[in-house]
Amino acid sequence: MICLYHNDKPSRLTRRLFTAVSVCHMQAGHQMFEGIAIHRWLSWGALYLLAAGVTLTSETRQQCPQSCRCNTALLEVNCSDGQFAGVPNGLPQDTKLLNLTHNKxxxxxxxxxxxxTQLFDLDLSDNIMVIIEVEAFLGLQSLRTLRxxxxxxxxxxxxxxxGLPKLQLLDISxxxxxxxxxxxxxxxAALQFMKAAANDLVFISHQAFTGLASLQELHLDGCxxxxxxxxxxxxxxxxRSLHFHRLGLDTLPNYSFRHLEHLKELVISHCPMLETLSGNSLFGLNLTSLTVRHSKLSAVPYIPLHHLVYLVHLDLSFNPITYIHGNLLGDLLRLQELHLVGGSLLHIEIGAFRGLIHLRLLNVSRNLLSTLEVGAFHSVDTIKTLGLDDNPLACDCRLLWVVRRRQYLDFGGNSPTCTTSIQLQDWNFLDFTETEVPGLLTCRQPRILNRKLQEVRVDQGHTVVFYCNAEGDPPPSVTWLNPRLKPLSPTGRIRALSNGSLEVRYAQPQDSGTYLCVASNAAGNNSLPVSLHVRAFPPSSKTPFRLKGWFAFPSASPGVNGAQKVPFDIKTLLIAATIGFLSFFSSVSICFIFMFFWSKSKGQIKHTATIAYVPRSATSGSKGGAGNSTETSRFTMKLI
Known part of the structure; x- marks a missing residue:
């Protein structure tokens, strides 16, 4: 007879099966031969073990809590939208994923x-949680994600x-x-990702992040x-990655991120007051990606950027930046992507991207650009993606390179269109054919309108203005060169005005010479020379001193009414005063030295003196008195 045992207390079903099997075994022992009995005993024994296993499994695994959905294969319990006011009871102990979102x-x-203890992921988002008590998560030793x-x-x-030694992701946004x-x-200690955006942070204590030795990515919101x-x-x-949102600063201070030597990505966004980045605000960083979006930067922060030689991705979108100046981004040797979407860009100067030999993506969509010239790039062969849509583009020869390379460029699904050109209004760049491109995208060389010779002669101290008006397609830019053929700036005493004129204020003799007006556009240039001659004041124009009634100097010429004109300027006055002062000082010094040695030759000098005198009252009284004696008074005087 085969005996089966189980250590646990048998259930009612188990006891019934055990009894049935035992009875069958007893009957089989009297009615059948031994081989058939053994076969049947083994079959019933297997059936008993299967029934016992099913019973034990149903007893060990708890039932799914009411209003929750359980997935036994994934060990997941989903209690979202269950109107729970607290964590439900009776959760299976082997649960790996627990969803308690959208409750109360x-x-x-x-x-x-x-x-x-086996929970891997816990999601408590979208509740009305106000209080988390100390050690609320104690026991979740396997938890990796907490939301x-x-x-x-x-x-x-x-x-x-x-009690969360293995937690890797924390979301408290x-x-x-x-x-x-x-x-x-x-x-x-094991946390790698923390999201704390969209909060109302007013203060972060100096030791708040102590213990986060493994943190790789941090999202902060500090409006x-x-x-x-x-x-x-x-x-x-x-x-490695730091995201700042809604900072209440107008200037990013110097050394803001010192000691973050391993930081590779910095994102600063939605800072409506941020206008500038201080020169050393990014000092100490070796970033590969920098984003400053939705702020008030009015210019590209060239100085803070210049040391970021490992920068690959730069995003300055949604800032009121108007110009990208030439030859100021060349230090970003490894830059591959530049985004400046939704700004106020009016012009990208020639040489703006000079030195950026790896630049493959440029996105300047949704700006105010009328053109983008090939001279702005170090090489257009490296450009693979170009965002140029939603700009008031004038389709002329300056954009001919874009049309010719359109089959090699990815426009991101938004091909540029002509906006300001009358004959090409709303033409898409992909609509041009190779045969019509040369005749449509054209430019006209500039021409200076008034070529009349301008030659001006003025006295020293006067202000002179030269005019230079030019036309062309596209409208040419006007620059002025000084007599040494160096460009003149819009500031200074000699300056090029925004209307194309040249102004020379308080002209000096050294300003004389030939100035050159140069009008240029993509089709060429035209020039016009102008001449300036400044007369200096004559030497006799200096105001002399007039000495009347004095003797005449041999070199002086007679003036009106017998007065003698004697040239006498401030330099002569200073020299005469200096000579007189030196003479006086020398004489006084000699006198003091002589008195010093003379006093030494007289021997020891007494520092006190006694003086005798007769008071007036004593003298007048003696006239009518009987005696002839007089009273003498004395006083002692100390010499200092």
Whole structure:
């Protein structure tokens, strides 16, 4: 007879099966031969074991909580939209994924999940959570992902994340968090990604990020921060990516991100007050990607960028930048992508991208550009993607290179169109054929309108203006060259005005010479010389001193009414005063030296003196008195 045992208490079904099998075994022993009995015993034994296993499995695995959906294959429990006011009871202990989103959970009490030791992912987003008690997640020793987004948290107490040694992702974005206290995240040594965007941060303590030794990516939202939390960020030595949103700063200070030596990506976005980046604001960084979007930068921050020689991606979109100047981005040797979408770009100068030998993507869509000349690039052969749509483009010879390379360029699904050209209004760049391109995209060389010779002679101190008007297609730019053929700037005493004129203020003799007006566009240039001669004041124009009634100098010429004109300027006055002062000082010095030695030759000098005198009252009284004696008074005087 075969005996089957089980260590656990048998259930009712198990006991019934055991009894049935036993009875069958007894009957089989009396009615059948031994081989058939053994065969049947083995069959019933297998049936018993199967029934016992099913019974034990149903007893071990708990039932799915009401209003939740359980997936036994994935070990997932989904309790979203279940109207739960707290974490439901009876959760299976072997659960790997737990979804509690879109409920009414307000508080997480201490050790709320202590039985779920195998939980891998916990999502508590979209609740009304206000309070997380200390050690609320204690016991979740296998947890990798924790999401608390879109709740009503205002502060996270120190110790709230205790017991999460393997947590790698924490999402606390879209809450109402005001402050990060010291050591808030000290228990998250394995954390690699933290999202804390869309909060109301006003202060981040210096030790708030202590313990985050493995953090790779951080998203912060500090619309009420008045300073970059530089000291707190120094705790994140392994940080690779930093995203800042809604900073309340108008200037990014110097050394804002010092000690972040491993940082590769920096994103600053939606900062409506940010106007400038200080010269050393990015000092110490070796970035490969920099984004400053949706801010108020009015110019490309050339100085803060110049040391970022490893920069590959640069995004300055949605800033009121009007110009990209020439020859100022050449230090970005490895730059491959430049985005400046939705700005106020009016002009990209010739040589703007000179030195950028790896530039393959340029996106300047949604700006105010009328053209983009081939001379702006180091080489157009490297450009693979070009965003030029939503610009008021004038289709002429300056854009001929774009049309000819259109089969090699990716326009991102938005091909450029002609806007300001009358005959090509709304023409798409992809609509041109090779035969009509040379006749449609043309330019006309500039011509200076008034070529009358301008030769001006003026006295010293006068102001002179030269005029130079030119026409062409596209409209030419006018520059002025000085007599040494160097360009004149719009500032200074001699300056080129915005209307094409040249102004020489307070003309001096050294300003004399031939100036050159040069009108140029993509089709060529035209020039016009002008001449300026400035007469200096004559030497006799200096105002002389007139000496009347004095003796005449031999070299002086007679003047009106017998007065003698004596040239006498400030230099002569200074020399005469100096000579007189030296003579006087020498004489006084000699006198003092003589008196000093003379006093020494007289021997020791007495420093006190006694003087006798007769008072007037005593003298007058003696006239009518009996005696002849007089009283003499004395006083002693000390010499100082």
């Amino acid at each position: 959970i307000k508080t997480l009490v201490r050790q709320q999940f202590q039985t779920l 608390l987004a879109r709740n009503r948290l205002k502060i996270i107490p120190v110790g709230a994340f205790a 879209s809450n109402e968090i005001l402050v990060f206290l010291d050591f808030t995240f000290r228990d998250l 009420n921060l008045t300073a970059v939390p530089t000291e707190a960020l120094t705790q994140l030595g392994e940080l």
